[in-house]
Amino acid sequence: MKSLNINKNQFALCLVFLSCLMIFSGIQAQHKHSQTEKYYRVETKLNTQEINTLRKKGLEMDHFHTSDGIITAEISKSDLNLLRANNVKLKIKIRNLSKRIPRRNKRTDKKALRKSNKISASNSAKRSLQQNLNNTIQTPTNFKLGSMGGFFTLEEALTIFDDMHSKYPNLIAKKLSIGTTVENRPIYMIKISDNPTVEEADEEEILLTALHHAREPIGLTQLIFYMWHVLENYDSDKELKTLIDNTALYFIPIINPDGYSFNEFTNPNGGGFWRKNRRDNGNGTFGVDLNRNYDFLWEPNNPVNTTSQTYRGTSGFSEPETTAIENFVNSRKLTAALNYHSFSNLLIHPWGYTGTEFTPDNDVFIAAANYLTQENGYTVGTPFQTLNVIDFGTSDDWMYGEQTDKPKIFAMTPEVGSRADGFWPASSRIVPLCKESLYMNAKLLRIGALYAKITPANTNQNTESLKGIINFDIERFSLKPANWTVSLTATSPFVKTLGAPENFTELTMFEKSNGSINYELTANTPKNESIQLNLNVSNGVWCYTELINLILNGDVTTICNAPTGLSTNTINDTEATLVWNQTNNTNYKLQYRVKGTTDWNTLENLVTNSATISSLTADTEYEIQIGNDCADFSASVFFKTTTNNTLSTIDFENEVEPFQLFPNPVKNIICRTRHY
Known part of the structure; x- marks a missing residue:
């Protein structure tokens, strides 16, 4: 038998190869041992009572649509067997969704391309809602589809976050791990703000999340779309910049x-249908539904079924993923949140744990949700109202309901995509769905910030008068109340006066009010002069400005003459009344001083062509000049106060010189004796 000659490097290489093979085999074995069930698309007829009865028996159908009494749902093999065991008549439309999705999506993409070419060729004036959204919102330059059926792989997404920071380091921070998963992967948080690495106490805070459920990739994709949108449009979109x-x-x-x-x-x-995390439950099953694992009415009495798609774990926050969310959220002061899921074209708000009770802020939730869905037309309501389900331990219920360790958060769940889109939409549907979601994200920024929108009636305003009014509307968007003050400022020398600010202290959410502030221009304002007025709105914490361009035109006399004919009317020893010829600008100013001195005394804002100056010194010569807002002071005029002729009381003892009367006794002549 021949011996093998293997050097050290070859031996080390063999060990590395064997180790990799063992790891890969282990991963394969684990995946094989925990493959997802086959999923079907079925049609059936069930009423609400029948659905609830089947749910008590273990039915997990949570995404379905009803049309003309027919329910279309995507269900697992376990649900299919349960329906059949309970003699429910159904029709299988797709037998294996995971395998059929790629083929179905290719057909959808080809159809979308043909439709796009047809619309482009005909330039049709009629547009669907989705086509209008496509025309209104530009796809970010940096946004590209991923390699997983158009969606991003995990590595692709993480690379994109790094690329964002590299391109926009002043707007987006480096991705930061807030915890690790069951399989020791980091869970990343990314912050966007004007100072992303600085804690600013006065800023409102908003949260957007995705992929509680692993088979819902559109949530991640639309967030990346929105993040690129914010970064690329920050400098050109004034409102976006103000809010960020x-x-x-x-x-x-x-x-x-x-x-x-x-x-x-x-x-x-x-097309993968795995929903839960990858917790090894120890009995041959894997996974906990992270959106049933939040510790708010977690319902510990729920029957334990680890194979269930909605298995909520052994306790609230039993999973490291939800614990990471808990710790992060409790460290912030969040106002609002959107926790993205798919599908069903819905926007869901609390409560999820009950079908008959509503939150104390139910009216606010409804108003906010209706506002967020104006463009995409999503259906609004609680889980029971929208999906006929009751969910315990959800992110929205915990974020809103737990108010001891953190403030209440107005948290809602968008379910992005239609029944035709399903969990894995065709690649041609990804951008349109991202655009549907962008409106919700942009409007969440409005209501999460301490924001009231000020809108001038006219940002380019022509006037034929020196006096006018700036009219404006103000609309409150913020969830939180505030006292808003609207003011008018200007730096132009041709602005004479501006009216007082207006206060709006009791605006309710989405309430619109209006106001007006006066202005007056100086008489020497040149014709066609462009004057910038600043319409400012402050919430008591921060302020922003809308610019108004004001142009004076028309038949307006804008010649400003200096006052002439300055003279004295009456003079005495302490006062002088002065007069001059009237001009078209009545905002006069007068200055005077003792002749030969350097310091002037000034009277301003005189509205008549006369003035009296007082506290003068008798028998003193004064210098006076007259001017107005649009002309320098005139040449000097001089006058002199009168002499003070008032007799004073004599102090005989100290002031009067000694005198003698003679002869004594006195006769007809009195003579004073002088001493030399």
Whole structure:
């Protein structure tokens, strides 16, 4: 038998190869041992009572649509068996969604391309809602589709976050790990603000999350789309800049990286149906539903079924992923949050744990949700109202309901995509769905910030008068109340006066009011002069400005003459009344001083062509000049006060010189004796 000659390097290489093979085999074994169930798209007829009865038996159908009494749902093999065991008649439309999704999406993409070419060729004036959104919102320059059926792999997404920071370091911070998963992957948070690495106490804070559920990649994708939109439009969109400068936007785009990575492994072209995290439950099953693991009415009495898609774990916050969210959220002072899911074209708000009770802020939730969905037309309501389900331990219920360790957060869940889109939309549908979501994100920024929008009636205003009014509307968007003050300022020398600020102290959310502030221009304002007025709105914490361009035109006399004919009317020893010829500008100013001295005394804002100066010194010569707002002072005129002729009382003892009367006794002549 021949001996093998293997050197040290070859031996080390063999060890590395064997180690990698063992690790890969272990991963394969784990994945094989925990493959997801087959998923079906089915149609059936069930009423609400029948659905609730089946749910008590274990039915997990949570995404379905009803049309003409027919329910369309995407269900697991376990749900299919349960329906059949309960004699529910159904029709299977798709037998294996994971395999059919790539083929279905290719057909959808080809159809979308043909439709796009047809619309482009016909230049049709009729546009659907989605087409209008596509025309209104520009796709960010840096946004590109990923390699997983158009969606991003985990590594691609993390690389994008690094690229964002590299391109916009002054707006977006480096991704920061806030915890690790069951499989020891980091859970990243990214912050966007004007000072992303600085804690600014006065800023309102907003949170956007995605991928609680690993099979819902559109949540991650639309957040990346929105993040690029903010970064690329910050300098050109004035309102966006104002809000970003005064708000901290926090993103946790991949709450469940383990589950997401698992779907990438099993379905590298998209279509994986794994939902939960990758917790080894110790009994041959894997995963906890992270959106049932929040410790607010977690419902410990719920039957333990670890195979369930909605298995909520052994206790509230039993999972490191939800614990990371808990710790992060409790460290902030968040006002509002959107926790993205898919699908069903919904915007869901608390409560999820009950179908009959509503939050104390239910009216606010409804108003906010209706506002956020004006463009995409999503259905608004609680989980029970929208999906006929009751969910315990959800992120929205905890974020809003737990108010001891943190303030209440107005948290809602968008369910992005239609029944036709499903969990893995076609690549041609990704950008349109991102645009649908962008409006919700942009409007959440409005209501999460301490923001009231000021809108001048006319930002380019022509006037034929020196006096006018700036009219404006003000609308409150913020969830939080504030006292708003609107003021008018200017730096132009041709602005004579501006009216007093207006206060708005009792605006309710989405309430609109109006106001007006006066202005007056100087008489020497040149015709066609462009004058900038600043319409400012302050919430008591920060202020922003809308610019108004004011132009004086028309038949307006703008010649400003200096006053002439300055003279004295009456003079005495302490006062002098002065008069001059009237001009078209009645805002006169007068200055006077003792002749030969350097310091002037000034009287301003004189509205008539006369004035009296007092506290003068008798028998003193004075110098006077007259002017107005649009002309320098005139040449000097001089006058002299009169002599003081008032007799004073004599102090005989100290002031009068000694005198004698003679002869004595006195006769007809009195003579004073002088001493020399």
